[in-house]
Amino acid sequence: MSDNGISLRSLHRPLVVLTGAMAVLCVVALVGLLVDGRTIVNAPIWLKPFKFTVSIGSYAITLALLLTRVRRGSRVGWWLGTLFTVGIGTDMALIVFQMIFRGRQLHFNKATPADIAINNVVAGGAYLAWLSIAAVVVLLLFQRMPDRALNSALRWGTGLSLAGMAVAMLMFSPTPEQHAVLQEGKKPPTFGAHSVGASDGGPGLPLLGWSTQGGDLRIPHFVGIHAIQVLPLIALGLIVLARRYPLLRSDVRRRWVVRIAVFGYTGVFAILTWQAMRGQSVVNPDVRTLLAAAAVVAVTVALTVLALRAREAGPLGENRDARGTSRDREPVPADFRERR
Template sequence: MQETYGSGRGAFDPELTVAELKSRNAVLFWTATASSLLFVVALVGVVLDPRTVAGGEAVWFKPMRYAMAMALFTGTLAWLTPHFSLSDRLFRGASWAVAFAVVFELAAIAGQAARGVDAHFNHPAGFDRLVYLLMGVVIASMTLLVAALFVAGTWTGFDVHPAFSLGITLGGLLFVVGSFEGGVMSALTTHTVGGGYTLPVVGWTLVGDFRVAHFVGLHSLQVLPLVGYLSAIGGQQGRIDRPRRLVWLVGLAYTGLLAGALALALYPVLG
């Protein structure tokens, strides 16, 4: 499907955007919709449920964050996957596999929250340990699948403007790097190995906290394809002379941001 770079009000009509997303990948569109609904439910839980988990965090705060992240992730894939050179069978299979992984992950996190238990870490044995291990297997398998899709897409080429194509490639690469930083946290059985300045809202520490680098890496999947898309529009409209160069510059800057966040996370260990 060749990307259309429209102009005018219709290109930014929310109703048209939702309809377009659904037509591109209905499976991932509905997965994103379900994730968004869970976000609303968890938000209500944060307000109404006084329970907390270790560290004093509201028991529904993690399901809320994960639901938002998964809605963005599956919505982004719904936008991008039609540009991958995939057979119909592989397209459907990959979409359903990602949808299953996302639904399982969110169901596990929300289910543990309903029980008043943190879904991650500090589960040496029993049912909670089993849930944690299954979550790790499912999310690692999904990450490998997404990595394979982006490698295959880059190898065969995306049917879009070269600047947009480059943004998809760089975003997919850094997304995979950010995803496997979650594996580092699992191996360490903690997300924080230091202390220092605490970031507002999320409560993460700037130094010694792998969640910062994890967040930066994961959201490259939205940032860099969007940069590529907008650069392609600017190039076609004559506003940007070298759109691919702009994507490279932003991609290198974003890589530096990710590397810096990872260095700060590792500093207490290696410093």
């Protein structure tokens, strides 16, 4: 495989298999949503499997593509991808078994020994996946890639994805109602919740189910884990735009734009986490949330304009000659130059 192309054989096979399995299960879940009227916690029984297949499938193929860029420690990268596949694949199988075949709530369910055992295995699979991605983040620090902007996007995207996974750990703290039961010396049937300041299963956004009455930790969790896709797509988009706009042909400038995108994305992720932890619905932000969001947007836009309009040696660190051409820039990757 060259740096300018990716063959199917070069992709991590276990992750490709996981992606294919999620695609098949996604179709099954869609059919289930149409023909199966059962519900769990006031939500269609097939809704969670459907959402998980979309999220896991897209994540798995992204990770498979990411691992093709790993040169130093490629064998370690292969094993990390395999561990992720085992952990998440096991979790997905248990989601289907617990919800579809047993007809019982999955997350936070402590009602019976079987429910507790399944929850523990699911938690183990999630932690295994989290540790695998953490190790991939470290592995990426030692890679040298042909495009510095894409390099930054891959590293920061994977790091933010790791933070998004970590948000899920906040869901496993007892709610006030569960804490009151524990204070009485009893064991609540559930332990933890997606929502903060509202009950799981209450009014939520269509299809997504995110709470419209209180905070919902699934929102920053979702936004965080998919940074691994959004940020590299921004970097790749800048490479494509560089074919038409000379301003973006500087690899250094594109890298700064990506870093600014990382700042904006991190700001949104942090605000959503802060909002959820305060028990505030994403559809009902207060003044503090709106001001924080406005500040992130304003700073992101201002920095982007500054990066694109920079002249001479400055914040981008470029030395320019009399014609305004960067002397130390790195060119657009060869495959894009050849098409021009």
